[in-house]
Amino acid sequence: MRNRLLDRHNTNESSDYMSSTPGYENNSPIPATQSHSHTSNSIFKKKYQKLGIFVLTIIVGLLSLYMALNNDGYESVADNDSNAPTIYTPPSTIIADENRQDQDNQCSHHSSSVPWPNFTYLIRASSSGRLLTLDSGGITLAKPGDNRGSSIHWKCIEVKGWLHFQNAASGCFLGHKFWGDLTCSSRVAEGWERFTVRPLPEGGYYLSLTHFERLWKVGIKDGVLAKIWEGETGGFVNNGEGEGQVVVWEFTKV
Known part of the structure; x- marks a missing residue:
């Protein structure tokens, strides 16, 4: 009976010592500083993950906007080209005759x-x-x-x-x-x-x-x-x- 009382007394003293000793929290064998560092790292990781997702979302949005603007510009150019009037090129013989006539006119005024x-x-x-x-x-x-x-x-x-x-x-x-x-x-x-x-x-x-x-x-x-x-x-x-x-x-x- 006496031995049991001594064991219980020793157990209580150990518990009081662990609870009052720095570095022990909630009877955990991990020091308090290590637990706090682990928690801070987790918070930073979550923040970086959120920031990365936010940046990626912005990049995807900008790319989508850029592609949409390019498509609109291409369609407008295509529409303008389709509405452009047809240019008819005269036969080469007509151009040659006109050039020859211009040369003759120049020679008549400038014989030198x-x-x-x-x-x-x-x-x-x-x-x-x-x-x-x-x-x-x-x-x-x-x-x-x-x-x-x-x-x-x-x-x-x-x-x-x-x-x-x-x-x-x-x-x-x-x-x-x-x-x-x-x-x-x-x-x-x-x-x-x-x-x-x-x-x-x-x-x-x-x-x-x-x-x-x-x-x-x-x-x-x-x-x-x-x-x-x-x-x-x-x-x-x-x-x-x-x-x-x-x-x-x-x-x-x-």
Whole structure:
């Protein structure tokens, strides 16, 4: 009997000790800190799961909206295409005839060839029809009937981006003298033999020579062909073959 009382007393003391000792809860062998950590992990996992489901739902919704918008756009384009008027293409023979007619009209207004390197030309003053001619070392304008053979033939040559005109008879290059008069005496294409050719909207071309850092057009000065300052600043240019006027030229390939 006494032993039983002692055992019961010891059991009660053990129970009181476990309940009052930190780390023991509800007679559980697991410490309180471990139980609290396990609970926190479970809560975080649930939160992340909910967040993942929420994000996935948003992505699916956006994809559905994007697909719906694309389908609507495709259907609208298809409807517009179906309602578009039919474009009839004319036969190729009609196009060819129209192009040929346009070319004929252009040729009737602009009979000049385009000056191009390695081709030979007659250079004609458009207002009078007279030809640029080499005559005894001098440059003049002569009527087409005054046949001077190859002295009216000028070969276009390109050197360093500049155009040069070489007389077929003498082999010399068209250029200018110290005072600007045209001449044809140099056998080498250098600075005083450099030309530029500029087309006019109404047809024909300006011939220009270098004058220091500027370009002066070929015209009439003191009754002879020379580079002149007329039209240097742009705007209105006095074209013609009179004194102080700028000559408009045409090129006929031979």
